[in-house]
Every structure is written in structure tokens, then in C-alpha cells.
Amino acid sequence: MLKISHLTKIFFKGTPNENVALRDINLEVASGDFITIIGSNGAGKTTLLNLISGVYLPDKGKIEINGKNVSNLPEHKRAKFIGRVFQDPLQGTASSLTIEENLAIASLKGQKKRLRFAVTRKKREEFKEKLRALGLGLENRLQERVGLLSGGQRQALTILMATLSKPDLLLLDEHTASLDPKTAQKIILLTEEIVAHHKLTTLMVTHNMEEALKFGNRTIMMHEGEIVLDIKGEERERMSVKDLLDKFSEVRKERLVEDKMLLV
Amino acid sequence: MLLSFVLHSLEEGFLFAILALGVYITFRVLNFPDLTVDGSYPLGAAVAAVLIVRGMNPFSALLFSALAGGLAGLLTAFLHTKLKITPLLAGILTMIALYSINLRIMGRPNISLSEYLGHRTVITILREVNLPIRSEYFIPLIFFVIVMVLKELVDLFLHTEIGLTIRATGDNEQMIRAEGVNTDTAKLIGLSLSNALVALSGGLFAQYQGFADVGMGIGMIIAGLASVIVGQSLVRGRTVELMTLGAIVGAIVYRLAIAMALKWGYNFGFRPTDLKLLTALLVITILSFPYLRAKVKRLEES
Numbered sequence: 268m269l270k271i272s273h274l275t276k277i278f279f280k281g282t283p284n285e286n287v288a289l290r291d292i293n294l295e296v297a298s299g300d301f302i303t304i305i306g307s308n309g310a311g312k313t314t315l316l317n318l319i320s321g322v323y324l325p326d327k328g329k330i331e332i333n334g335k336n337v338s339n340l341p342e343h344k345r346a347k348f349i350g351r352v353f354q355d356p357l358q359g360t361a362s363s364l365t366i367e368e369n370l371a372i373a374s375l376k377g378q379k380k381r382l383r384f385a386v387t388r389k390k391r392e393e394f395k396e397k398l399r400a401l402g403l404g405l406e407n408r409l410q411e412r413v414g415l416l417s418g419g420q421r422q423a424l425t426i427l428m429a430t431l432s433k434p435d436l437l438l439l440d441e442h443t444a445s446l447d448p449k450t451a452q453k454i455i456l457l458t459e460e461i462v463a464h465h466k467l468t469t470l471m472v473t474h475n476m477e478e479a480l481k482f483g484n485r486t487i488m489m490h491e492g493e494i495v496l497d498i499k500g501e502e503r504e505r506m507s508v509k510d511l512l513d514k515f516s517e518v519r520k521e522r523l524v525e526d527k528m529l530l531v
Numbered sequence: 532m533l534l535s536f537v538l539h540s541l542e543e544g545f546l547f548a549i550l551a552l553g554v555y556i557t558f559r560v561l562n563f564p565d566l567t568v569d570g571s572y573p574l575g576a577a578v579a580a581v582l583i584v585r586g587m588n589p590f591s592a593l594l595f596s597a598l599a600g601g602l603a604g605l606l607t608a609f610l611h612t613k614l615k616i617t618p619l620l621a622g623i624l625t626m627i628a629l630y631s632i633n634l635r636i637m638g639r640p641n642i643s644l645s646e647y648l649g650h651r652t653v654i655t656i657l658r659e660v661n662l663p664i665r666s667e668y669f670i671p672l673i674f675f676v677i678v679m680v681l682k683e684l685v686d687l688f689l690h691t692e693i694g695l696t697i698r699a700t701g702d703n704e705q706m707i708r709a710e711g712v713n714t715d716t717a718k719l720i721g722l723s724l725s726n727a728l729v730a731l732s733g734g735l736f737a738q739y740q741g742f743a744d745v746g747m748g749i750g751m752i753i754a755g756l757a758s759v760i761v762g763q764s765l766v767r768g769r770t771v772e773l774m775t776l777g778a779i780v781g782a783i784v785y786r787l788a789i790a791m792a793l794k795w796g797y798n799f800g801f802r803p804t805d806l807k808l809l810t811a812l813l814v815i816t817i818l819s820f821p822y823l824r825a826k827v828k829r830l831e832e833s
């Protein structure tokens with residue numbers, strides 16, 4: 268459903284600060300896959316998600332969604348296939364708009380915007396229903412500005428918004444990282460529930476190894492712009508957090524040795 | 532005497548309020564500091580004046596004023612979204628271009644609209660209406676109704692699907708793009724609507740004062756901004772309805788303050804030509820007030 272071939276992204280190309288964020292990435296994601304992505308800071312995880320959703324265009328390579336080449340489609344035209352939740356709770360919602368207005372925008376995703384009221388009585392009922400399912404009491408606060416919500420509440424709302432129009436692909440970028448442990452737990456369970464319910468194809472970046480193995484059906488590890496590990500099925504079942512950490516430092520060391528060899 | 536002073540200030544305040552509504556849309560809703568205003572306000576005046584002199588119905592002339600203002604806003608938006616020029620610069624460029632364009636439209640720096648020359652303005656028509664109340668009261672009343680109708684339309688618009696995307700664009704561009712909205716389009720619509728209102732205000736003001744002048748736009752953006760900021764401190768609340776109301780109240784208060792300064796200011800040595808200086812001082816005071824107040828508080832505590 269998602270096919271990435273030879274994807275390369277270089278920041279500040281041709282300057283002394285040139286930085287290869289992604290190096291010839293190849294990745295094929297099947298429909299219904301729930302992939303967790305791990306990797307050290309600066310490995311290129313966020314850049315990968317940004318390229319898939321069209322925030323930047325690649326320097327090389329191709330991105331296909333459902334067989335359609337979207338490599339050169341601007342972000343707002345890809346949005347109808349893609350739902351996103353970011354690390355920063357402020358990023359996924361408009362704080363000066365009310366809860367129902369934010370949801371209305373999400374419900375219109377990929378549709379032509381018209382000159383008619385955005386929040387109708389029918390929609391309001393539908394939003395109430397969906398918010399009630401979150402169990403956060405937000406269904407009684409439809410007309411409050413989102414800026415008044417807590418980080419966890421905003422993130423829950425963002426997940427709801429991202430999945431409201433049943434995207435083909437859900438991209439989650441450390442979306443629980445800025446929350447307190449209890450809220451983070453709640454949000455991750457909510458995520459799993461929604462993903463399972465709609466059978467969404469999902470890529471989830473996380474720094475939590477336990478989470479990476481516990482959720483989803485496949486795990487990839489990135490390092491310095493490359494995919495260095497891709498496990499699923501039985502191999503993944505057998506893997507413990509310790510194994511994964513070992514693999515992690517192994518990869519790092521290997522790279523270090525390679526780099527040294529290049530130097531001599 | 533005092534009554535007529537108040538009525539006149541109110542009339543000017545209402546006309547100003549239309550401009551303030553436009554400024555509210557760019558500065559507060561789109562978060563786009565749009566300086567086109569100084570050009571689109573006299574543009575509206577120029578278009579209305581020329582069309583009226585040529586014999587057009589003054590109400591239809593206003594439609595063309597608004598249309599011209601909308602085009603000016605489109606130009607600024609185009610410079611910003613397609614040519615990637617910063618908002619401030621894009622606005623200034625349109626403003627400066629409009630100075631020449633306004634002169635071309637008028638053919639000279641100043642056009643007089645006068646009953647003696649046979650020109651019919653909105654004011655002449657309103658005076659002719661046969662009503663039990665006197666035109667001194669009737670005209671401000673009509674202006675008030677016009678402002679409230681425009682406010683209502685802006686409120687309604689900002690709650691439509693298109694309006695919502697414009698508000699979200701000003702709030703969180705990244706989010707709204709991820710929601711599949713072309714933020715360029717949102718800015719084009721917002722800026723043209725704003726400048727249409729500004730030009731409408733200019734067109735009405737030219738008819739009200741009986742002339743259009745190529746220099747009448749100087750400092751209008753600051754005046755509009757002052758209105759919006761004053762209004763925000765008088766009408767608290769963050770809903771669209773309260774914020775547009777704030778812009779209107781702010782415009783009226785601002786206009787009253789200016790009129791009072793002009794009327795009684797000479798006691799302290801003010802001249803009418805000091806008006807822009809006064810406006811600048813007023814805005815500086817308002818903008819720095821929260822900072823200075825916090826500073827004074829800190830000093831008091833220590």
C-alpha cells in the first residue's frame with residue numbers, strides 16, 4: 268500500500284553544512300501493517316514521515332501510496348490519504364478554534380470547502396459520540412477553545428482528528444513523548460484501539476523499546492538515514508527489549524568501525 | 532453643539548469600524564500584518580469618486596470600491612504566497628504601487644464630490660429620504676446598521692467551512708496543511724476580503740467628507756490596528772463575535788479620542804496636522820502598556 272524506493276533527502280545540499288538525513292531508503296508497507304520505528308536522535312525518522320506526507324520533497328527516490336506516485340504532490344493534496352499525529356501536542360490542533368471546529372476541519376479533509384456552516388447539528392452529535400468514546404469528558408466541552416485543554420487531551424483529540432476520515436495511512440511521531448507516564452499509557456492504548464478498529468496502516472515512531480515490540484506487527488530500526496533492522500513475525504516475537512538494545516549498540520559499533528576503516 | 536460633535540464622531544467611528552473589521556481579519560484572524568490598507572483605503576475612495584463624478588449611482592460605486600480593494604488584497608496575497616515575499620514587504624509593495632494607480636484612477640490628486648457640482652453621494656440620497664426623524668440622527672443610524680450588517684456577515688463567514696480554514700491558517704499553518712487545506716488559497720481569500728472592507732470604508736468616507744484625496748490613506752493601517760487593539764482591551768473574550776464587536780467598539784472609541792484631541796487639543800498646543808503623531812503615540816502607549824505595567828509591578832515588589 269506504501270512503497271518507498273531509493274528515497275534520499277539531503278539538507279543544505281551543496282553547502283559545508285550538507286546533511287544526508289535519508290540515504291537510499293527502500294520500504295514496502297502492506298495494507299494493515301502496524302510498523303513501529305526506532306532509532307537514535309537524528310536517525311531520520313521524522314524526516315521519513317515528513318517526506319511521506321509531503322512537508323518536503325525528496326532529492327531522489329519515489330513514494331507510492333496505493334500504486335499512485337505521490338512524490339511530487341504538495342502536502343495538502345496528499346493529506347486525504349494520510350493522518351498525522353506529532354510529538355508536540357500544540358502541533359496537531361488549532362488552539363484558537365473550539366473542539367468542534369477542529370473536528371469539523373478534520374471531518375472535511377480532502378473535500379472541497381464550501382460556503383456553508385462548518386459545524387452542523389448532525390456533525391455535533393457525531394462528534395459528541397466519538398469524543399465520548401475517548402472517555403475524557405470532552406463531549407461536554409465541544410464549544411471550548413482547544414487552547415484550554417491539557418497536552419494529553421489535545422493529543423487524544425489529534426488522534427481522533429487524524430483518524431476521523433479513515434486515512435489510508437496513519438503516521439505517529441513520538442506522539443506520547445511529551446506526556447506524563449499515565450497519560451502516555453492512556454494515549455497509546457487509545458491509539459491501538461483506534462488503529463485496530465479501523466484496521467489502519469500505521470507507522471509509529473517511538474523511543475520506547477518496550478512499546479516498539481509490544482505494539483504492531485513489524486519493527487524497523489533506523490540509524491544515520493538508513494534502515495538497519497527490519498523484523499517481523501517469529502523473529503520479532505522472540506526478540507526481547509534487551510536483544511533490541513544489543514542490536515542497537517551493535518549497529519552503532521559496526522558503523523563506527525566502518526567509518527574508521529574509511530579513514531585509514 | 533456637543534450633541535452634533537458626538538454624532539459626527541459616531542458617524543466617523545462607524546465608517547472607521549468597517550476598516551477595523553478588515554484589519555481584524557488580517558491581523559487577528561490570518562495573523563498577517565497587512566500594510567496594503569494604506570493603499571486600498573484611498574483606492575476605494577478614488578474608485579467611488581471617479582464613478583460618482585461620471586454619474587454612477589453612489590451605492591453601485593461602493594460595490595466597485597470593494598471589488599477594487601479585493602483585487603488589491605489579491606495582489607498582496609499573490610506576492611506573498613506565490614513569489615514568497617514576506618507579508619510586511621508584500622503589503623508595502625502593493626501599497627506603494629497603489630499610490631500611482633490611485634493617481635491614475637483619479638487623474639489628479641484630489642476629486643471633490645459636491646452637490647453644487649451635481650454629484651450625488653450616499654449622503655445626499657440619505658438626506659433626501661422623507662422620514663419623521665431628522666437626518667442628523669438618521670445618517671448615523673444608517674451607518675450603524677450598515678456596520679452591524681457587515682459585522683454579522685463577517686461573523687457568519689468565519690463560521691463557514693471556508694471561514695474555518697482561514698482561521699486555522701492564521702492559527703496553525705502546519706496543522707491545517709496536514710488537514711489537506713491549501714493555505715495559499717486561504718490567504719488569498721482572507722486578504723481580498725479584508726481589503727474589500729477597507730476599500731468600502733474608504734469609498735464611504737470619501738462620500739461622507741465630500742472628496743477623495745490620494746493622501747487620505749497615510750497611517751490608516753495604524754489607525755485600524757489601534758482600533759482593533761483598543762477594542763480588544765474593552766471587549767474581552769476570544770470568540771469571533773466578541774472580537775468583531777471589539778474592533779467596532781475600538782474604532783468608535785479611537786475616533787472619539789481623536790476628535791476630542793482635535794477639538795480641545797489646541798488648548799495644549801495641538802494642531803490638526805499633529806493627528807498622525809497623536810495616533811502613533813496612542814498606539815505606542817497601548818502596545819507598550821502591558822510590558823510597562825508588568826515592569827512597574829516588578830519594581831514595586833522588589
Ligand SMILES: Nc1ncnc2c1ncn2[C@@H]1O[C@H](COP(=O)(O)OP(=O)(O)OP(=O)(O)O)[C@@H](O)[C@H]1O
Nearest residue numbers: 278279286288306307308309310311312313314315
Ligand atoms: N528542516 C530541516 N532542515 C535541516 N536539517 C534537518 C531538518 N529536519 C531534519 N534535519 C536533519 O536531518 C537529520 C535527521 O533528523 P530527524 O528529525 O529526521 O531525526 P529523528 O530520527 O526524527 O530524531 P529524533 O529522535 O531526535 O526526533 C538530523 O541531522 C537533522 O538535523
Ligand SMILES: [Mg+2]
Nearest residue numbers: 312313314440
Ligand atoms: Mg523526530
